[in-house]
């Protein structure tokens with residue numbers, strides 16, 4: 001089953017960048033759909049898409065893949081409209097939204113129609129927006145998270161992963177939607193709120209005296225870069241990740257009160273610890289460019305919901321002489337099967353472990369087979 005035609009709904013920064021990759025690197029026929037005729041015209045003339053449509057039905061007719069790349073607040077409504085249309089059997093629908101809980105639930109609308117929905121989030125972007133900023137290299141070496149439901153066919157997950165890997169050069173990983181929203185809430189949504197709050201605060205002082213902005217140098221500019229992002233997009237993201245963001249802000253406010261109290265009481269030890277701890281942790285952040293594609297080799301194991309299964313898998317891996325560098329259980333809610341992600345630092349160890357697990361009857365799924373073959 002090969003992908004021949006893709007329809008990208010929302011030809012902006014992310015939709016345009018993906019369209020370029022699907023067209024140029026994966027060789028697909030790419031149709032675009034957008035409410036903005038000028039975006040479609042621009043995309044057509046710049047060769048980002050083959051054809052632009054303002055009619056949804058004509059854009060998705062005969063598509064093997066539909067990518068939804070509109071603001072997250074708009075995605076559920078667009079999914080409902082899409083589910084009413086005749087889609088090709090075996091068609092995969094995915095999205096690129098920055099939150100995954102709400103969208104994955106809305107994706108259930110496709111399950112009764114024989115269409116596979118798999119939520120997605122490329123973890124790279126920019127504070128710019130619109131198709132003019134589209135870049136086929138935007139996602140290279142970044143993580144690209146997919147959040148399949150426990151019942152989603154692994155075959156379809158694998159097909160989509162391979163295609164996206166080819167089209168973007170990103171590293172595909174699978175994650176539970178709620179886990180994704182908490183993690184991305186902490187590393188992306190909260191920082192955007194903090195950056196905007198800092199700019200708003202200093203902006204208020206600057207109204208009284210313009211030296212505030214005039215003296216704003218390196219640190220302030222670096223820290224607040226993302227405050228230049230699209231306001232409507234970030235409004236939608238916070239509303240769509242409400243529970244996680246509210247909880248993260250509770251923690252943030254508590255931490256700010258703690259450092260405020262330490263300063264007020266001249267608690268020098270506490271203040272020093274605050275900065276020392278941050279420095280130690282910051283120094284340990286993985287180096288994106290060097291790290292991802294060279295050092296991690298992972299596979300996913302389909303797990304029957306029996307007690308002791310994780311122990312059995314770990315024992316088999318150990319018996320094969322392989323060192324697990326990480327093990328992650330994709331959180332399993334009401335479903336009967338779970339998925340275990342096993343990470344190795346060494347390709348041969350990964351291969352030995354996969355063989356051993358398959359011989360013992362486990363269904364093991366490798367997203368990165370092609371990527372690793374290249375090395």
Ligand SMILES: NC(=O)C1=CN([C@@H]2O[C@H](COP(=O)(O)OP(=O)(O)OC[C@H]3O[C@@H](n4cnc5c(N)ncnc54)[C@H](O)[C@@H]3O)[C@@H](O)[C@H]2O)C=CC1
Pocket residue numbers: 009010011012013014015033034035036039069070071072074078096097098099121122123124125126127128129130131230233237
């Ligand atoms: N900007 C970033 O850095 C990243 C954004 N994302 C996600 O990607 C999605 C798109 O974001 P961007 O490309 O940055 O936004 P954008 O503003 O550049 O593009 C959005 C496009 O969707 C179109 N659109 C809006 N409503 C529509 C509708 N109902 N039907 C058809 N088209 C519609 C707009 O006309 C525009 O062309 C969002 O869900 C965002 O959360 C994900 C990763 C990074």
Ligand SMILES: O=C(O)C(=O)Cc1ccc(O)cc1
Pocket residue numbers: 097098122123124125126127188226
């Ligand atoms: O440019 C930056 O720092 C970003 O934060 C880009 C970005 C924005 C939204 C996402 O969901 C993922 C990445």
